[in-house]
Amino acid sequence: MITDRVNQIARRVPNWLVYILGISPAGWFLYLGLTGGLGAEPIKSLEHELGEFALKLLIAGLCITPLRKHLGVNLIKFRRAIGVLAFTYVFSHLLVWLVLDVQIVSQIWADILKRPYITVGMVGFVLMIPLVVTSNNLSVRKLGVRWRKLHKLTYGIAFVGALHFVMVAKGIQIEPISYMLVVIGLLALRVPKKTLPLQR
Numbered sequence: 532m533i534t535d536r537v538n539q540i541a542r543r544v545p546n547w548l549v550y551i552l553g554i555s556p557a558g559w560f561l562y563l564g565l566t567g568g569l570g571a572e573p574i575k576s577l578e579h580e581l582g583e584f585a586l587k588l589l590i591a592g593l594c595i596t597p598l599r600k601h602l603g604v605n606l607i608k609f610r611r612a613i614g615v616l617a618f619t620y621v622f623s624h625l626l627v628w629l630v631l632d633v634q635i636v637s638q639i640w641a642d643i644l645k646r647p648y649i650t651v652g653m654v655g656f657v658l659m660i661p662l663v664v665t666s667n668n669l670s671v672r673k674l675g676v677r678w679r680k681l682h683k684l685t686y687g688i689a690f691v692g693a694l695h696f697v698m699v700a701k702g703i704q705i706e707p708i709s710y711m712l713v714v715i716g717l718l719a720l721r722v723p724k725k726t727l728p729l730q731r
Contacts, residue, residue, distance in 0.1 A: 534603040541605065546612050553616035556584055557623060578627045582652075585620035586696060586710055588613055589689040593717040601720075611666050614685070618663040621656055621692075648698035655691035658684050686721070689714050 560580045563569045569576035592613045598604040633639050642649050662682055664670075671678050693711040700707045 538603075538605050541608070544609075546608065549609050549612040550616065553588070553612065554619065557581065557620065560584075574627065574631045578624060578632060581620050581624040581627060582699075583696070585617050585624055586689075586692045588617035588620060589685070589692055590710070590713055590717065592617065592685060593689055593714065597717065597720045615663060615666055618659050621659060625652075625656055648695055651691055651698060652695040655688050655695060658688050658691070662688075686718055690718065 560569070560577055564573040564577045567573070569580070592610055595606050595610050595613075598606060629639060633642065643653055644650070662684055665674065665678060665681060674681065693707070693714040696707040697711055
């Protein structure tokens, strides 16, 4: 079966390869920025590309459980790598905004407080910190069941990330709304179905 073949291939793929492939686009975006390939506003474009790719990785992470549950495709071994990469891109997105875009410390704090889309983005970033800190085997052993509960923050983070993208767009645009709908759909798949009582 195709599913068995996919699972066999996945088992042979080392996690380090996922990290290399996952971080490669960041280098490409940086190259485009330095060579004029990101248009007239390279800093804004770099900021956008990094943020959008982070959202794609969050969505990829949300896909893993439904793929296993509904299609039998087991990519669970890559979930940690995808999560760490998503945080890396979010952090890079934030750094570009802080260091290259705003630059003025007082303005940064003012923007966080006064601009809702930035406030939402910062909430998502802060929520990711405990997840990346506990993305190791020691934390899994120490926290036990609490680790699983903690990492359910991923659902909220993905939603907040999609909301941030919609708010940044400032108006009805197909791309950010499409991301939001995908995230909502993937979250809806996780809602437990109520079983109807048997009729006698």
